[in-house]
Amino acid sequence: MRVVVVGATGNVGSAVLEELSVRSEITSILGLARRLPDAEAEPFCHAEWDSVDIQHPESTAALTELFSGADAVIHLAWLIQPNSQRELLRRVNVHGTKHVLQAAAEAGVERIAVASSVGAYSPVEDDHPRDESWPTEGIPGSHYSEDKAAQERVMDAFEAQHPGTALARLRPGLIFQAGSGSEIQRYFLGHLAPVQLLTMVRPPVVPMPSGIRAQAVHARDVAKAYAEAVIQGARGAFNIAADDVLTGEALASVISGREGKASITVPFAPLKPLVRSLHRARLLPMDEGWLEMARRAPIMDISRARSTLGWNPEYSGTEALSEMLEAMADGAGRGSIPLRPRSISALTEHPLPAEDHQLPSGIDTGLLRSYMADHLAGATAGLNRIQAMAAAFEDTPVYPELSQVAEAVGSEHQWLSRLIQSQGFSRPAVAAPALWLGERLSRVKPYARPLKRSPAALVLETELMLGAVTAKRQGWEVLSDYAAELGVDRAVFEQLIEAADDQREHLHRVHAYARPRVFRTDHATLSEE
Known part of the structure; x- marks a missing residue:
């Protein structure tokens, strides 16, 4: 079987690649994502790769071509952040699912498995297990749940139009694995959460909202369910979760690392506005809708997955959560942008100078220090610019290009900073703040439209970044001439x-996309697309 995995770089996607790679029934795998991973790293090395952004209607044609000759499609792509851009989330998550299913039908794919969720279910007020017949109208107040319910309606319509296609809907609980530790922190807790302290000390007691409970499942177990679904040509919905239920007390025990009573019950009513305020202040990535899901999502009966797919969870929910928490504390991740480690540069495999390294005589250390400091200051301004560009144009077809540049620039910035420190040089004290301020002021442009992006902004910002990257390249060339003196292998430069x-x-590809859209009145601007 040839299988195409849409959204193959995330938490579940990485586990699905691992699982498919060891199945004898699978002859080839094509991974699709907006932002491509390190194709030489595990588990991404087991697939061919192509880039596609499923949110746009024109993606259907590209997907149809990519699905040609495939026996099965596993659709996992889902955008969780940014919460504030509801139209973007709906385009990617709901319309994107419609585009994937339409393309699969046009390509003649006969087996499809789609990532739904326990979040699609209607709310409950008890702990009685529900099977797959429970209504999927979503939980009011949770954008994730509302979009999952809308996705279910897309699949309902597809099944009615294509009764000959085997469509399986997997509805897992919370999905954890070690490789998702850093990702889950970014999406839900944010960089301010002191999760690193868990490696040194565990809190004796943990505050927990009253009534909270959830089911979890290890990503490897979820991946096995997806593999079975497409290999068997399964149809219909399947609840996927471990047997144990994570109550507030169980969650607190895992976090504290101690048995017995480890939680302090916190009233739910005041917690919801607190989370809302922290989210709106941009101190907490998740919004209050996730609390509603944790309190009102049903406990799932997984009997159908057992009887129809022959599936059984290998890990308990507690084990999956414990593994993820340890990885979160360590900042662990994998070789894709969604799963990237918390603070590890992509260049860390390249050794820095030995600790006892000293610059040789004959080198003007003052001039070298100043040169490297100026380049680091410029890199700081460039990093701020490209990150702002990626965030501002996240809903356009050029976002994958901007995002990959931003990720690479961030890694290089981190590595250059460490190189400077390894030479015994301090970070720039004046140039960096000055360039940071200049970069911010450069965004106040006379052509900027109030409260919306200017169609000329992308062109000009890209031109400025092209200049910055060219200057950076020249800096690497200069430093490569002094690689031996710096104690660095020339191959690194x-x-x-x-x-x-x-x-x-x-x-250049971003610029080519933006140029014809800048000044024409008869062409849709970036803001209107």
């Missing part, structure tokens, strides 16, 4: 130069 060329290619 050669790779950085190649990476700068690759970033310029990405930016």
Whole structure:
């Protein structure tokens, strides 16, 4: 079987790739994502790769071509953040599912498995297990749940139009694995949460909202369910979860690392407005809708997955949560942008100078320090710019290009900072703040439209980034001439130069997309697409 996995770089996608790679029935795997992973790293090395953004109607044609010759499609792509951009989330999650299903039908794919969720179910007020017949109208107040319910209606319509296609809907609980530790922190807790402290000390008691309970499942177990669904050509909905239920007390025990009573019950009523306020202040990534899901989502009966798919969870929910928490504390991740480690540069495999490294005589350390500090200051301004660009144009077809450049620039910035420190040089004290302020002021442009993006902004910002990347490339060339004196393998700088060329290619494609959309009155602007 040839299987195409849409959204293959995330928490579940990475586990599905691992599972499919060891199944004898699977002959080839094509991974699709907006932002491509490190194709040489596990488990991404087991697939061919292509980039596609499913939110746009024109993606249907590209998907149809990519699905050609496939026996099965596993659709996992789902955007959780940013919560504030509801139209973007709906386009990716709901309309994107429609585009994937339509393309699969046009390509003649006969087996499809789609990632639904326990969040699709209507709310309950008890702990009685519900099977797959429970209504899927979603939980009011949770954008995730509302979109999952809307996705179910898309699948209902598809099944009515294509009764000959085997469509399986998997509705898992919370999905955990070690590789998702850093991702889950970014999406739900944020960088301010002191999760690193869990490696040194565990809290003796943990505050827990009253009435909270959930089911969890290990990503490997979910991946097995997806594999069975497409191999068997399964139809219909399947609840996927471990047997144990994570109550507030169970959650507190895992977090504290101690048995017995480890939680303090917190009233739910005041907690919801607190989470809402922290989210709106941008101190907490998740919004209050996730609390509603934790309190009102049903406990699932997994009998059908057992009897029809022959599926059984290998891990308990407690084990999956414990593994994820340890990984979160360590900042662990994998070789894709969604799963990237918390603070590890993509260049950490390249050794820095030995701890006893000293610059040789004959080198003007003052001039070298100043040169490297100026480049780091410029890199800081460039990083701020490209990150802002990626965030501002997240709902456009060029977001994957901008995002990949932003990720690469961030890694290089981190590595250059560490290189400077390894030489005994301090970070720039004046240049960096000055360039940071200049970069911010450069965004106040006379052509900017109030409260919406200017169609010219992407063109100009891209041109400025092209100049910054070119300057950075020249800096790597200069430093490569002094690689031996810096105690760095010259090949590292050669790779950085190649990476700068690759970033310029990405930016040139962004510029080519934006140019014809800037000044024409008879063409849709970026803001209108």
